[in-house]
Each structure stands twice: as structure tokens, then as C-alpha cells.
Amino acid sequence: MTMPGEHTFQEILSQPAAWQNALQEAERMQSPLRALFEKQAPLVFTGCGSTYYLALSAAAMFRKLIGRLSLAFPAGELWLNRNEALGNWSAASRPLLIAISRSGATTETLRAVHEHRAAGGKTLAVTNYPDAPLAALADAALVIPAGQEKSVAQTRSFASMFVGLNALAALLGDHRFLWADMQRLPELGENLLRQYQPLAQSLGEDLTLERFYFLGSGLRYGLACEASLKMKEMSLSHSEPFHFLEFRHGPKSMVNQTTLIFGLFSIRNRLAEQSVVDEMRALGAKTLTLGEAKSDVSFLFMPEEGQGALFLPVLQLLAYYRALAKGLDPDHPHNLTAVVTIPAG
Ligand code: F1P
Secondary structure: OOOOOHHHHHHHHOOHHHHHHHHHHHHHHHHHHHHHHHHHOOOEEEEEOOHHHHHHHHHHHHHHHHHOOEEEEEEEHHHHHHHHHHOOOOHOOOOEEEEEOOOOHHEEEEHHHHHHHHHHOOEEEEEEOOHHHHHHHOOOEEOOOOHOOOOOOOOOOHHHHHHHHHHHHHHHOOOOOHHHHHHHHHHHHHHHHHHHHHHHHHHHHOOOOOOOEEEOOOOHHHHHHHHHHHHHHHHEEEEEEEEEHHHHHOOOOOOOEEEEEEEEEEOOHHHHHHHHHHHHHHHHOOEEEEEEOOOOOOOOOOOOOHHHHHHHHHHHHHHHHHHHHHOOOOEEEOOOOOOOOOOOO
């Protein structure tokens, strides 16, 4: 018998070791993977649920760090609506598919890879399970075994694959200083977990809160989506992600005293993002800001292009504590299974 949430808690707390594993695997694989990326073809990232949100962030990272046209689609769209999503490409410019899946066994993701292969395209798999079907189906794989987990909701796995893709983008783009800075991620992650666990617990246990909005732009939009999904899956709470400036265009009508707004700040656009959070606080919302400095959760001295993973641990913990406070088991979210398989038919 395990305690409710025991696996999730352990997986969240142990993620810095999985980040370390991700840095090592990205470094080990960079030479073999350079060949796949050599052709100046567009990149198409895909996944489902959490791993689709990772695809959104990864596409933004690769656009910025290797300067390549990079898109993201849910795998189900690449399976069922491939032409609407991608259009037709000549053989010379056929996109490289980067298929992300914790389990390596989700039906839509496998079908998207099959479709891509059938159209003559190449695929890189990013996964935590080397022996699952995805790695075997792809032309190459970035595997991070330390991200494997027992829980249904992804926490350590998501963060491990995020760091793996972030590291790969830094290496392939020859961003040596960024790569050197990223070596500090595991230590910074440990510090964050230690320092902000009490804050995550007190906000997570505040059951006067009912509505949660996660604001993030650029590569933080995918992270805002993922944090929002954690809140939904684990704690069955009303939760939505938005790009910062979008929140003024309608969603802010939902703000009241029971609202908590999370601001995932960039460094570059901090002032514009801060003004949205300030406006929502003036309308009565509670707020929690995360960013490099002068935020409720601050992670110091990491360049914007390498700090994405640092947004995750406190937000994951908050969802975990809220689930427990509501009497739910975060290890077993309502109606969900760890892998979605769709029978052939
Ligand atoms: C992705 C997924 C998520 C879902 C849940 C379980 O699977 O199904 O969509 O939110 O957390 O995992 P995978 O393809 O990454 O294994």
C-alpha cells in the first residue's frame, strides 16, 4: 500500500537527478544527432497532452537557438489531418519530425511517426523508455531513463525531456556559454525545491481559491500549458493557460477574489508581463510570479534560454498539495491512464 501522492511527491523531488541524466544524454547523443539536423529542413515537434505542451516549448527553443523554422502539432493532428497541418513538402525540404512521448507507446504519436515515414520523412524520438515502440520506429532516439515514473501525471518525465531538448538545442546551436550555464540546473532545481516547498504548500492548501490562470509567453507558453494541466489532472480544479497579453482580451473577466494568477516571467519582456499581473492583482486576484529575479519564486543568474525547467518544480508541487488538500490522490488522477492507446479500427 502506498500513501496518496507518494509517487508523485517522490518524482517531483527527485527530478534534479533526471535533469542531470538529460544533460548527459544530450551531450552523448549530439554527434550522432548532428547528421539528422544537418539538412536545413523545418522541424516539426509532436506529442500528446503533456508532451504536446513540451513540443510547443521545444519548437520555440529550437527557433531561437538554432534559427530553424520549427512548428508543433498534437500527434493526433499529424495522424488524422497531416495535410492540413503540414501541407506538402518536396523531398529536399521534408521536415524532420521530433516525436516526444514519456511512454513511447501512445497510439497517436506512433501513428504520426508511421504517417511521416510513409511520406519519406525522418524522425527523432524523445522518450524515457528505450524499449517502448517509439524508439524502435524512429531513425534515432534521445532517451532519458532517469525520467521514468510510476505516476500517471507527468512531472519528472516532462522536466527531464524538457532539459534534454533544451540541452540539445544549445549544443546543436553551438551556444557554449549557455551550455556551460545549464550545467548548474540540477543544483538550482534542488535549491528551488528546498526553498519554495513551504510556499507551494501554503498556496496549494488554500481552498478559498477556485480559478487558476497560468500566464507565459514565448517558450514559457508551453510551460504555462503544462502547469495548468497539472493543476487540472491532479487537483480537478478550473485552470487555463494564456499568453500574457492575451489575458486582457476577455479572460480577465473571470478574475475575482478566488482567482490565482501565475506569471511565468521572461527577462526580456518583464515590464509588459509584470503590468498584466499588477492589473489583475488590482482587480482582486491573488498572484504568484516566477522568474529570474524580483519574483515570488526567483531563480538567479540563468539565461532566459536555459531557465525553462526552473519554472516547473514549484508549480508541480502546488498542484500536488492542492490535490491532497482536496482529499484526492495525485498519483491516480480522475478518469486518466498513464498511456492512451486507441484500438485499431
Ligand atoms: C502523454 C499522456 C498525457 C496525459 C497523461 C499521461 O503520454 O497521455 O497526455 O496528460 O499525463 O500521459 P506520452 O505519450 O507522453 O507517454
